[in-house]
Amino acid sequence: MKKRSFDYLFHIAEQIQQHSALQADKIAFIPRLMAGTSLPVRKQEDNEFIRRNGRRTLSMIASREIGLPYGAMPRLALCTITTLCKQSQSRTIFLGSSARAFLGQMDKRCSGGSNGSLTHARDQLKRLLSCTIQITEESDQHWRMDSLRLSQSATLLWQPCAPQRWQAQLTLSEEFYQHIQQFAIPVDLRVLHACAHYPLAMDLYGWLTYRYFSLRRPTLIEWRELMLQFGNHYQRESHFKAHFHHALERVALFYPQAFFLLQPNGLLLLPSQTHIPPRDLNRFLKHGA
Numbered sequence: 001m002k003k004r005s006f007d008y009l010f011h012i013a014e015q016i017q018q019h020s021a022l023q024a025d026k027i028a029f030i031p032r033l034m035a036g037t038s039l040p041v042r043k044q045e046d047n048e049f050i051r052r053n054g055r056r057t058l059s060m061i062a063s064r065e066i067g068l069p070y071g072a073m074p075r076l077a078l079c080t081i082t083t084l085c086k087q088s089q090s091r092t093i094f095l096g097s098s099a100r101a102f103l104g105q106m107d108k109r110c111s112g113g114s115n116g117s118l119t120h121a122r123d124q125l126k127r128l129l130s131c132t133i134q135i136t137e138e139s140d141q142h143w144r145m146d147s148l149r150l151s152q153s154a155t156l157l158w159q160p161c162a163p164q165r166w167q168a169q170l171t172l173s174e175e176f177y178q179h180i181q182q183f184a185i186p187v188d189l190r191v192l193h194a195c196a197h198y199p200l201a202m203d204l205y206g207w208l209t210y211r212y213f214s215l216r217r218p219t220l221i222e223w224r225e226l227m228l229q230f231g232n233h234y235q236r237e238s239h240f241k242a243h244f245h246h247a248l249e250r251v252a253l254f255y256p257q258a259f260f261l262l263q264p265n266g267l268l269l270l271p272s273q274t275h276i277p278p279r280d281l282n283r284f285l286k287h288g289a
């Protein structure tokens with residue numbers, strides 16, 4: 001089955017309903033900064049990217065020679081790095097025994113050449129690990145800024161898809177390591193893989209399960225706020241709404257426990273379960289990590 005086909009999506013949805021992420025050994029983690037705001041969807045001409053979520057602003061700054069990360073690959077790589085960090089409880093992360101193994105963790109086949117998955121993954125990892133992330137929070141009486149880099153050092157040596165020519169490890173910055181240990185969001189890896197051709201759906205899934213962790217009463221998120229957070233590359237609000245609806249339908253297929261209502265003026269979130277139940281998360285952290 002092709003991964004973009006409806007048959008494939010329904011097949012994954014059935015698997016998720018039949019077997020929990022704990023049972024399927026598919027519990028993974030994303031950093032909170034990825035759940036609260038989102039990375040670029042498309043290649044950026046500028047070397048600075050800004051997303052806003054209420055009073056919080058995320059800025060990504062990159063070298064012009066390397067550029068900013070974009071698309072599904074850095075999202076999947078962030079999930080892989082965060083999960084490996086949670087499992088190892090170490091700042092030093094080894095990215096699998098081979099390029100094939102690393103790409104396999106992201107449900108990607110290993111292919112060489114200038115347009116192959118290996119070249120694309122290496123390029124996106126360079127972009128991701130080289131950029132600086134700045135998070136600011138501001139109110140009438142308060143202003144706070146945190147700046148962090150994901151990696152303190154990194155080595156990427158991976159020519160063919162073979163273990164004997166593979167060396168890929170990175171040492172996370174202390175700030176990012178602490179961010180992961182304290183604020184990582186548990187997700188079902190199968191959902192991210194199924195949505196890998198639709199980054200907006202990946203972002204919505206992480207955001208919803210993050211919001212439902214603390215949501216206690218119905219909350220309306222207006223369209224202008226949603227567009228600032230998820231859709232600042234859309235020229236018209238009507239275009240954003242259409243893509244947002246489509247992505248939301250896809251997430252709902254995999255996450256039926258998420259209750260919400262689409263309103264003329266925004267999205268009404270209703271108190272719901274996180275996608276990874278707290279009991280399953282506790283069992284995983286006790287025995288699986």
